[in-house]
Amino acid sequence: MLFKRWKIFAVFVLALAGCLWHENEFSSAADDEAYLPLDDSEYPYAGIPRLVLETENFREIRNRSTKIPARLQIYGKDSPESEIFELTVRGRGNSTYNAPKYGMKIKFSKTVKLFDMPEENEWALRSCYGDKTLLRDYLMSRLGHWLGVKFTPKMQFVELYLNREYKGVYLLTESIKIGKNRVNIPKTENSFLLEKEDPKKVDDPYFKTRDGNLIHIKSPKNPSRENISVVKQHLNLFENYLHRRDFWGEDSIAHWLDIDDFLAYYWVQEFAKNEDGKFTRSVYFYWIQGGTIHFGPLWDFDLGFGNQSRKQFRPAENWFIRNYRWNKYILADSTMNQLAADYWKAHRETFRALIDSIPLYKKQIEKAAKNDFKRWPILDNAFTWALRHSYKSHDEAVDSMTVWTKRRFDWIDENVSK
Template identity: 45%
Template sequence: MSKIRYILLLLCSLFFVQCLWNESELEPSYLPLDDSEYPYADLPRLVIETVDFQQIRNKETEVPAYLQIYGKDLPESDVKHLTIKGRGNSSFEMTKYGYKLEFENKESLFGMPRNRDWALIAIFRDKSFLHNYITYMLADLLGDAYAPRSCFVELYLNRQYMGLYQLTESVKVDKNRVNIPKNDSSFLFERTTTSSLEKDHFYSSFNHLFQIKSPKDVSADSKALLTNHINSFEAFLMTNSATNLDSLANWIDIQDFARYFLIQEFSKNIDGNWRSIFLTWQKNSVIQMGPVWDFDMAYGLSSKEKISPEGWNIRTHGWNQYLFKGSQYRAFVRQFWDAHHSTFESLIDSINAIYPHLEKVSKNEFKRWPVLKEEYIWPFIESMDSYTAAVDSLKSWIARRIQWMDGSL
């Protein structure tokens, strides 16, 4: 997917088809929208109402709901059936939090492939609104097999304006998402630090906690297959053979690992520091990293302080500390950086092209959530005078990070 397509997805509010509905006594024929306080900002509006206006209290209870898409003046979709619940880990504890949507039928939203499962990312901590968006674009431009597609929208929930959200494909096994077979020897799994897991997780020999996302309800034999393979790989990392690129290629997709490392290291993503990352593995194949996900604590942000663009983030953590002992692997990563240097540099041009389309919605967002100048109340660490200042801060951080990476890889 090209950079142009990502920008077109951003501007997806320009293209809608107006539909008609069948009246029903059991469900609404349309969902009302009052935008007198928060006027149209050139982005699609998602209007969601839960049945009987039930509150969304947690991340477990799926609340039945209706959804309709609005353009500037009128509804521009039919009323869709779905369930909605909270989503996120630390982000769910924030005043503005995200939601998980599961439609009754597969839906193609704003040109993205049909699916039932979607995520509404709150974009609360990131005052530029761009961290996730530009990183998913970067992963795609660097040749990742799959990077989540997304579109900016404004959300009205139970007739209350909730602000700017990023409607994003959720990470799952699917031919249009993580495209691996659905069988008992193909795995999508996550390195995580959560302590609330009840099943389908294991600790590796390096004491890394992994949760198996697919297959669901994994059998004991299937779980043992993955566990044993990861433990065998970690044992291999302790040997001298791990410094040989040909030997390493029997275990991992080296180019994929290098790309994933550079995306996480370049953005200095705190969650990418072996806290929350996705991986895939299929029997008789190699381990792959990704897809990329969750960059709200990246590009200088963390939960406690502003992070300098200088210094390593994940090179000495997780499996990376063993991989980088090999001079051949270090050289390969450097070669990948040099070969794709212009792609990393082009992020600043992409930001310049995208952010003007978010200036209007920033007024609605910061009116609803007046946090622009907050810097001492969690989760905020930096005060901004304007939305443009937040964007300029991001561009400055990226430019300095590229300079540091050039001299340190």
């Protein structure tokens, strides 16, 4: 028990706080408590921060729309390291939404600064349930920051205790939204933050382009019909342009697309062979009326770096992202293809550095991973979505991903200019 070293008075406060909480005096309890209770006797401290999250009346979180009042506190090894924050929490995610270990979205009642991330009020808690290394999204974030992919979300590994139950290793992640410390573009009716969606789950408001791509308008929140028409017409014209296959005349592709942003975004997706990144879903881009289309931020890489949702193994060899939708047309152009090759050659050492960093990131969560797979013994599960490979240990899962990523690097290096 974490609190056995605390003073008798603190233990008394803890017991009293628990009583207050169960008696549903949610607001008054938040004012009186010094800390939220944490019992880590079964899942001991593992070297990363712990988030203690308690919902009002211990309500379950199984809904993406219902915002449940809650409180949260950050713990270090022996004691709390933050005040008790008031917030709301709801479910989040697509394929992992109904998984035993599910994702959440949290929104604080005020802006707060968490770890080394800028002050904000919204974050996502990513469960990493479909990734037995627990590392893939974090790898994407590191690579995106090193390459300068705009607005790549910052992340922090944490262990989550929800309603006094251990829930495992999560990634506390900056959510994607327009804001000074997120996607820093003007928040006007003519600034559009967009997401390519999957037909299985399309959030309103959305529209379909001439090529059949479903586009969710993430911002502005409540666009008028006129504004939806403006952005839809622009993307339709862009798709018409892509089908022309003539990018370098008077109407250059640089008038339509920010090439530098596209190349950085493309190479992270291609290097990881990200299943969602082939213009399936979780592909973000933004456009300000009168300007160019910018790709980013990066998001959702649990089906990258050798992992996939289908039983067929995805080899490290061969091109992937460039074979689909907009990417197919853009990179079919010989000049764009050469620019992509030049980008790889100029940044290849950055991609190599990511591989070299995997042991460091693995070490950061080594003890926490033992807790996680004790709570969720899925390492040998090869029959559920995204859990297609069976491993004897977390070490084996990480080693397998590392070998795949090295092979991917070597194949691209040998074939990038062919």
